[in-house]
Amino acid sequence: MAASLPGRPGADSREHALVSASDWSAVRNAPTERKQGLAHREAYFRWRRSPEAVACDGSQTRGTSRPGDTRPRPPLCESRPGRCCKTAAMSNVRRAGMEEIGAAVTVWQAANPDSMVPEHADSLRGWARDPDALLLVAESNGRVVGMVLLLPGRDQDGAGDLVPGLCHLTGLAVRPDSQRSGIGSALLDTALREAADREATHVTLWTAEDNVAAQRLFGSRGFAPTGRSARDAGRTVMLHFERSG
Numbered sequence: 001m002a003a004s005l006p007g008r009p010g011a012d013s014r015e016h017a018l019v020s021a022s023d024w025s026a027v028r029n030a031p032t033e034r035k036q037g038l039a040h041r042e043a044y045f046r047w048r049r050s051p052e053a054v055a056c057d058g059s060q061t062r063g064t065s066r067p068g069d070t071r072p073r074p075p076l077c078e079s080r081p082g083r084c085c086k087t088a089a090m091s092n093v094r095r096a097g098m099e100e101i102g103a104a105v106t107v108w109q110a111a112n113p114d115s116m117v118p119e120h121a122d123s124l125r126g127w128a129r130d131p132d133a134l135l136l137v138a139e140s141n142g143r144v145v146g147m148v149l150l151l152p153g154r155d156q157d158g159a160g161d162l163v164p165g166l167c168h169l170t171g172l173a174v175r176p177d178s179q180r181s182g183i184g185s186a187l188l189d190t191a192l193r194e195a196a197d198r199e200a201t202h203v204t205l206w207t208a209e210d211n212v213a214a215q216r217l218f219g220s221r222g223f224a225p226t227g228r229s230a231r232d233a234g235r236t237v238m239l240h241f242e243r244s245g
Contacts, residue, residue, distance in 0.1 A: 091140040091183050093190045096147075101128045104137050104147035104171075111173035116234020124171045127151055136190055138174070138183045146174040148187040150194055153204065167200040172214075188221060192243075202244050206230075209237040218243075 096104055105124050109115075128135045128149055138146030151158070153166025169191055174183045195203050205223065207214045218241050228240035 091138045091145060091178075091186065093136060093138045093146075093183075093186050096135040096137040096144075098129065100137060100144065101125055101135065103144045104128070104135055107137075107144055107147045107175055108171050108173040110175050111179075116236060117232050119233070124149060127170070134191075134194055136187055136194070138178075138187055140178065140183075145178040146183045146187050148172040148191050150191045153200075153202070165199065165201040167195040167198060167203045169195075169203060169205040172205075184217060188217065192221060202242060204240065204242045206238045206240055209239050215239070215241075 102125070105121050105128075108124060109118075109121055127133055130151065132152045134150040136148050136150065137144045148169060149171040151168045151170065153163045153168050154160050155163055158168065169188075172184060172187060172191075174181075174187075192203065203223075204226075205218065207218065209229070221243065222245070223241040223243045226240045226242050230238055230240075232238050
């Protein structure tokens with residue numbers, strides 16, 4: 001059976017012209033005039049879109065860069081279609097054990113060195129110990145470089161009773177030296193899959209009003225502002241977001 005292409009459910013490989021090794025060689029060795037250069041690029045990217053070079057979900061390895069090239073390539077970052085994300089490829093998002101709570105919270109502290117609410121780190125440690133909470137970490141080269149916490153939703157912003165079908169995300173953070181590499185997106189996507197497995201129909205979170213990058217990421221995953229806002233203990237304006245379905 002032909003492989004389906006990402007973003008094209010059921011797309012058959014016959015719909016896409018593949019570049020053979022000989023074709024690739026011919027294009028690669030062509031003169032360097034602009035027209036030939038454009039043909040070269042088109043051939044390369046057409047081949048990259050083929051099932052042989054299909055982008056993966058992180059659980060498998062992407063196809064090689066050229067026919068006959070056996071070097072493994074990293075998966076494509078879901079948040080940046082068509083672009084390689086080497087750091088994300090080398091990281092592994094997984095469930096964390098109780099003994100890793102400290103390492104995970106250290107990531108949050110490293111990502112928020114100027115936080116006006118340092119006690120939030122203690123809150124994260126406490127929430128992570130909830131039997132119904134799920135702590136996810138991203139690990140790279142044996143080091144925890146990212147974290148996110150998925151909590152069961154409760155009334156009164158976590159202070160009330162459990163709300164069926166509701167989950168809450170908090171503590172999404174990536175170490176500064178690993179940021180802008182797709183790890184945050186991978187953590188968020190994994191958390192949303194976990195929420196779906198819990199049959200959550202709504203997922204909520206809070207983010208700082210001036211954190212435009214985070215808001216852009218959340219918006220790309222279907223989150224929308226609810227219109228609610230509040231100031232945290234450090235007087236930072238926080239915006240409430242929710243994702244349905």
